[in-house]
Structures are given as C-alpha cells and as structure tokens.
Amino acid sequence: MTNLLKAGLGLLLMLALVLLVNAGVIGANWRWDDSQILLHSHQYSFWQDFTRPEVWQQFSPANLTPWLIFSFEVDMILFGLNPTLFYLHQLLAIAAAAFMLYSCLRLWCLPVFAAAGAALFVLGLPTMLVAEQLMTRHYIEGLVFALVAVYAFVLYLRTAKLWTVLLALLMYALAVTAKEVYVPLPALLVLLPEADWRRRIKASIAFFALTLCYALWRGYMLDSFSGGYVSSSEYLSPAFMGDVIASFATFPALLAGSWWPLLVVLVVGLWLAYAIGQRRVPWRALLIAALVLLPLIPLVRSPGIMLADRYLLLPWTLLSFSLAWCADRVIVAMDQRRHNAMLAGHSTTANAGSGKGAGALSAAPWLVVPLVIVITLMHAVPTRGTVADIGTEFDVQADFLWRHDDSRAFVPSANVLPSYWFVTGLTDLKQRISGDGSPLPVVDDIYLAELDVSQLFTYDAECQCMRDMSDDIAARLTGFAQRLRPDAPLSLQYSYQRGYFSWQFGPAQEGSYHVVSDTLGVLPLPPAGQLRVTLADNAPFYLRYTSPEGWITYSEPHRVVRDGAAVEWSRNQN
Numbered sequence: 001m002t003n004l005l006k007a008g009l010g011l012l013l014m015l016a017l018v019l020l021v022n023a024g025v026i027g028a029n030w031r032w033d034d035s036q037i038l039l040h041s042h043q044y045s046f047w048q049d050f051t052r053p054e055v056w057q058q059f060s061p062a063n064l065t066p067w068l069i070f071s072f073e074v075d076m077i078l079f080g081l082n083p084t085l086f087y088l089h090q091l092l093a094i095a096a097a098a099f100m101l102y103s104c105l106r107l108w109c110l111p112v113f114a115a116a117g118a119a120l121f122v123l124g125l126p127t128m129l130v131a132e133q134l135m136t137r138h139y140i141e142g143l144v145f146a147l148v149a150v151y152a153f154v155l156y157l158r159t160a161k162l163w164t165v166l167l168a169l170l171m172y173a174l175a176v177t178a179k180e181v182y183v184p185l186p187a188l189l190v191l192l193p194e195a196d197w198r199r200r201i202k203a204s205i206a207f208f209a210l211t212l213c214y215a216l217w218r219g220y221m222l223d224s225f226s227g228g229y230v231s232s233s234e235y236l237s238p239a240f241m242g243d244v245i246a247s248f249a250t251f252p253a254l255l256a257g258s259w260w261p262l263l264v265v266l267v268v269g270l271w272l273a274y275a276i277g278q279r280r281v282p283w284r285a286l287l288i289a290a291l292v293l294l295p296l297i298p299l300v301r302s303p304g305i306m307l308a309d310r311y312l313l314l315p316w317t318l319l320s321f322s323l324a325w326c327a328d329r330v331i332v333a334m335d336q337r338r339h340n341a342m343l344a345g346h347s348t349t350a351n352a353g354s355g356k357g358a359g360a361l362s363a364a365p366w367l368v369v370p371l372v373i374v375i376t377l378m379h380a381v382p383t384r385g386t387v388a389d390i391g392t393e394f395d396v397q398a399d400f401l402w403r404h405d406d407s408r409a410f411v412p413s414a415n416v417l418p419s420y421w422f423v424t425g426l427t428d429l430k431q432r433i434s435g436d437g438s439p440l441p442v443v444d445d446i447y448l449a450e451l452d453v454s455q456l457f458t459y460d461a462e463c464q465c466m467r468d469m470s471d472d473i474a475a476r477l478t479g480f481a482q483r484l485r486p487d488a489p490l491s492l493q494y495s496y497q498r499g500y501f502s503w504q505f506g507p508a509q510e511g512s513y514h515v516v517s518d519t520l521g522v523l524p525l526p527p528a529g530q531l532r533v534t535l536a537d538n539a540p541f542y543l544r545y546t547s548p549e550g551w552i553t554y555s556e557p558h559r560v561v562r563d564g565a566a567v568e569w570s571r572n573q574n
Helices: 003-027 034-043 046-051 053-059 066-079 083-106 111-123 125-132 134-159 162-178 185-190 197-222 238-248 251-278 283-299 310-343 347-352 356-403 421-434 445-450 470-483
Strands: 409-411 456-460 465-468 490-497 500-506 512-517 521-525 528-532 539-546 552-554 558-560 567-571
Touching: 003 083, 003 111, 003 125, 034 053, 034 066, 034 134, 034 421, 046 053, 046 066, 053 197, 066 083, 066 134, 066 162, 083 111, 083 125, 083 134, 083 310, 111 125, 111 310, 111 356, 125 134, 125 251, 125 310, 125 356, 134 162, 134 185, 134 197, 134 310, 162 185, 162 197, 185 197, 185 283, 238 283, 251 310, 251 356, 283 310, 310 356, 356 421, 356 456, 356 465, 445 470, 456 470, 490 539, 490 558
Parallel strands: 409 456
Antiparallel strands: 456 465, 490 500, 490 567, 500 528, 512 521, 512 539, 539 552, 539 558
C-alpha cells in the first residue's frame, strides 16, 4: 500500500469517527455568531479583512482572525446559505486535524499510540463543542495549519528539503491569520524532540521573522499588539494574575467534570513514570504547556473560560498528544530495559519481571489513554447534549426569522439574548438578500409596551418550537406595570472611546443591572467596568435595574456614540 493510499485511508477513518460522534449537527441551523459572520462576508470581499483596518474592525476590534471570514465566504460561494454543507465542512476540518495529529505522533510513536492520541482528541469535549459551533471554524482550521507546519518542520530537520520548510512557513502564516493562539508556534518548534538545538534554532529563524511581520500587521489592523477584551494594562497586576491561576486551576474539571481528580492522577502518574524512567524533569513539556496556555491569559476576565469549548481546544490537543507520546516513551523505555537485561544475561531479573506485579506495571501505560477516553466521554456526552439543546434554540429561532415577516413579533429566548447580534445579523442578511422583513424582536417588556403587537411568539423548550403567546400579551403588560417603579433612584455614567465601553451604574450595589436595547440586546453588567467591544454606533438603549425584591426601573433612553463625549445621567439622587 502506497503512502498516499495509507494517508487517504487514515483520513477516511478519522472522518468516519468524527461523523459518528457528531452526526447530530448535520441538521443544525445558524447559531451564535454565525449570522454576523455571514453578514460581514456578504458585505465585503475577503481580501479587505486582511488589508483594511476600517473594514475588519467593523467585525472585531479585539481580535484579528480574517481567515474565519474567508472560510465562510468560500462556503457561501460553494454552497449558498445551506447550513448542512457548512457543518460538513466543519466536520471535515476536525477530521483533518485528527489525521494531522496522528501524523505528527507517528513521527515519534508507534501507530497504536498515534491512533489513540487522535481518537482522544476527537472524543474530547472541546472538539465536540467546536463541531456544534460554526463560528469556531478558525480554531479548528488554524489547528490543521499548525499541525501541518509542525509535521513539515520535522521533515525539514530530517531531510533538509527546501519545500518542507517553505510549506511549514506557509502553514504558520495561515494559522496566525486564523487565530492568535497559534502565534507562539515558532517557540514550540525550537522545543521539539528532534535534531539538536542548533539546527532547530537555525531552522526556526524564518518563523520568528514571520512572527515579527505578524506583529506589525496586527498593529496596523487593530491599532494594538495585544488581544482580548480587557485593557492590557491589567495583565501584570497581582489581582489579575490571581484570576489567571484560579481560572487555569479549573481546567481539569472543565474537561472531565466530577472525574477530574482521576484525570489528574492519570496524567501526573504517567509523566512521573516518564520522568523516573528518564531520570530527568520533563522541562520541555512544561515549556510547551506554558506556550499553549499563554494566549489564554487575556480571556480570563472577559469573556471568561467557563466551559471546555474552543478556548481549550489547543490545550486539549496538547494533552491528547502528550499522553500518547508519553505512554509510547514509557513503553519503549521499559522494553529497552528488559532487552538490555536479557543481553547482559540477567535472566533472574528478566524472569522476575514476568511476575504479576511487574506485569501490571508494564500494562499501566497502555491503559492510560483508554481510561482518559472513558473519563472524558462520561463528561463530554452530557455536556455536549446541554450545549446542543441551546444550539437548538438558535436553530428554531433562525428558522422562524427566515420564514416569517414583520407582521409577527417574538421574544428571543434566554440563551439567544446574550448573543443578540445573532438576531440583528440574520435579519440584516435576510433584508440584504431578499428585501424581506423579519419578525420584530421584543427583548424587554418596555418595548412590548411601546409596540402595537398582535402576534407574539416565544421559544418553547418542551416542544423545541415557537409557541404563539398572543393571548398572554395583556397579562404580560399588566405584570410589567406592577413591577415598574418609574421614579426609583438611578444613575449612569458611560463613554465609548477607541473601542472601549466604560460605565458606572448606581446608586444600588445589590440587585442587577442590564443594558436593554432593541439593537444590542440585553447585556448583564456589573455596577462598574470597562470592556473592549464592538457596539453599533448610535445604538439606543435603556439601563434597567432589577432590585433584590423584584421591582424594576429604567433610565431615560440613551445612545452609544462611538468616540463621543462621556454621558452622565441621574434621577432622584439624594
């Protein structure tokens, strides 16, 4: 069997596993940020997102990921607005990443361990959740590019063929246009267990030069060299570093749920076996882990890492690789020791190694990856089910928006409201493509009181469908009026400067504050803070305060003005 045929067969096997695990997404609709990506792809040519800051920053002022727009635009050209084929593309990308992970492991490991590492990657919660969310396409395709770069770089070290290093450079360039988490790749290449230090450093010089070019491009496109949604001035503060440590400490539980102690024992135990066998600290692995975790630091406070989703895809890939690689190294070392003992004529030692205790010890490395697969599946399957149910909310409401006109209104579900630009993106896209209107979203009862609505619908989780609640409008408005205290004390200060929205609400410190807008949605915010965020210029909003007792009050209408003067407003302040 030729190498090309073997590669094709391996890719097909990975695709079969990915389809088996994620078959449920084939019937999914647009979700989360998909509509805004589609809208942006429809409005602009992809090359503008690579070259024009004013175009890209309309989509995101905090991150530079133009490959995402390009990937969606390719799908739109090939498939139109058929989400099923978009999801098939997503699953193919996951299969390609799994195959490249297998290929990279095969550079150093036995086929059985390489296959186990790739299977662990596919069956992990981060990979399953990436399959559920088209908006994470750039994470998985960036991973494919990064793994190809690693593979080609090792081939260059082994063969000195120019085309291999050129391929690696091209793949690295594509990876960093997909997602910033792949920027530290050149440092990882220096740490690979291949050739000597001098050759690795010399071969990686061009990659570091490309990193410098990326930094200049990023500074031009974003007017900033850092990423994330909070000010970079916070990164070195003791409080922020404490938040980082606390967040990173939750990763095992995010990946394995209540089974996380067993996961930690298995991972640490395997690496201890490796360290004892090699008689050295695995500093190389520790440095690589630090490189992978470093880009996650800006995300700790906002939006926060609360789920093992796209943010943990790269750490999960590293864990899958490291467990397979480490198990292989431990087995090879054990076999080598037995072989050396036999060559030295130590038959007694060799025979002693065949006892039950030694046999169990020899089998342990073979069992680590299968046990981790079982552990992660017990947590991943139900968690993926919960996320898929939330995805269904988007599916149903996307279908409702696309099929009906503005003679109807609807109340966006609780999981859609925090991602409200999904609604505005889909309605704008529909208007641009067909010229038709869409059902009016009622994000808060204050808008229901202002609108003349006769047909009102809402999402029903029991039937996973839109339910007609037109008969409940009068009762809903009555309840709203009973909770409303229009003269209660309330104050706000806010500004929107250079992409940062800063605010301070008062006077109450207990209860909850929400920015309520038929353009921005309903945004829960603490009494004070600052966020790096894209907001529609001149977007109208109310500030809503909900007391611990349940009554509510609203500010006067305000507008978010990009780079406008700071606004202060108050009512009945003592």
